[in-house]
Amino acid sequence: MADLTKQPSGRIMQLAHVILENISKIDTYLKENGLPDLSLHPNAPPMVKLPQEAELNLQQALTAMDELNVLLLGPLGWLKLQVGHAYNLVSLHAMYHYDITDRFAVGQEKSLQDIAVACGVNEDSMSRILQHAVANHLLAQPRPGYVSHNACSALLSQSPALKDWVGSVCEDLWPAASRVIPALNKWPDLPALPTHTAFNLAENTTEPFFHALAGDKPRTRRFASAMGLMQNMPGFEASAALDAYNWAALGSATVVDVGGSQGVFACALKRKYPDLRVIVQDLPEVVAAAKSHFEAGDAIGVSLQSHNFFQPQPLRDVDVYFFRLILHDWPDEYCSRILQALTPALKPGARIILNDFTVPTAGSLPLFQERQIR
Numbered sequence: 001m002a003d004l005t006k007q008p009s010g011r012i013m014q015l016a017h018v019i020l021e022n023i024s025k026i027d028t029y030l031k032e033n034g035l036p037d038l039s040l041h042p043n044a045p046p047m048v049k050l051p052q053e054a055e056l057n058l059q060q061a062l063t064a065m066d067e068l069n070v071l072l073l074g075p076l077g078w079l080k081l082q083v084g085h086a087y088n089l090v091s092l093h094a095m096y097h098y099d100i101t102d103r104f105a106v107g108q109e110k111s112l113q114d115i116a117v118a119c120g121v122n123e124d125s126m127s128r129i130l131q132h133a134v135a136n137h138l139l140a141q142p143r144p145g146y147v148s149h150n151a152c153s154a155l156l157s158q159s160p161a162l163k164d165w166v167g168s169v170c171e172d173l174w175p176a177a178s179r180v181i182p183a184l185n186k187w188p189d190l191p192a193l194p195t196h197t198a199f200n201l202a203e204n205t206t207e208p209f210f211h212a213l214a215g216d217k218p219r220t221r222r223f224a225s226a227m228g229l230m231q232n233m234p235g236f237e238a239s240a241a242l243d244a245y246n247w248a249a250l251g252s253a254t255v256v257d258v259g260g261s262q263g264v265f266a267c268a269l270k271r272k273y274p275d276l277r278v279i280v281q282d283l284p285e286v287v288a289a290a291k292s293h294f295e296a297g298d299a300i301g302v303s304l305q306s307h308n309f310f311q312p313q314p315l316r317d318v319d320v321y322f323f324r325l326i327l328h329d330w331p332d333e334y335c336s337r338i339l340q341a342l343t344p345a346l347k348p349g350a351r352i353i354l355n356d357f358t359v360p361t362a363g364s365l366p367l368f369q370e371r372q373i374r
């Protein structure tokens, strides 16, 4: 047994040491705060909420685990893993498509045979796919031939928005991933036009992504729902944007959330600063889908308006035009057009607030974190 009080020599032992040190601190935090051990039990919380210091321990452990993984696998094993990733979404896609998580309750076991029959898929194929889901920690296997819920599948079954996000990635975005290089070959100046993208090749369409989606009601609703879920993801919470700007100083100003989707952020803003007048603008199809379940927004006085942000901005006496997760979707030239479309409406002193991704300088973050962003 290694003596963990001494700094070990050799990279893999150093990494193992970093992992044990940081995980021990997280474990102590959990125990001292009477929190349960981490598990994949169906009732486990969606994620551990750690205070800043313990979160740093978590990031350090994950970063060390990432490097240890590559070193222990070696270059051949690591490359094999990358290639394997190409097929990794299949079982999650199947769980979404066949609504597997709603076919049995938490605590219940279901035979792979019964699931296959209920889904109208041959048992052999369904078994192979769901065994992959089990191997990927997406379902539990209480005994051979049977599955039950674990924390991941239970979370999916309880969150329609999470399901929508999985569906949107698997069906709207994933097919495009394999077309990125063909798109680069076809349009070497990519992405000068929003119609010269991998999505256009995958879908055989000449329309930009959002306009293609708008022609399809279920996909429009699903994407908007997935966007709503994003507002709960770490770093994307409405509260982060609420804290990052002095909204209180605006008093009773008018704020337009341009491309505000279903109004999740707009409602959070209005709830925190009820004196603000808040309006959400989006494409007509998105607004139509949002209207059907906008009681919460109606009740607090957030309004919805159809507007294509490439057309001149119709709302004039506005203090703030807010763009959250909008500009990253468009080539620079189109971002300019979106902003220029505001100019006929801008009154003196009006502000434009951008809330969007920034990609850090290469190498400024641990590769594990940089990879997620890139």
Ligand SMILES: C[S@@+](CC[C@H](N)C(=O)[O-])C[C@H]1O[C@@H](n2cnc3c(N)ncnc32)[C@H](O)[C@@H]1O
Pocket: 210, 227, 228, 230, 258, 259, 260, 261, 262, 265, 281, 282, 283, 286, 307, 308, 309, 310, 323, 324, 325, 326, 329
């Ligand atoms: C990535 S989502 C961001 C949604 C929202 N701001 C948020 O933070 O969740 C981009 C939004 O831009 C909207 N959008 C795309 N093209 C648009 C256009 N031409 N005019 C208005 N909205 C548009 C989409 O419908 C979608 O709601």
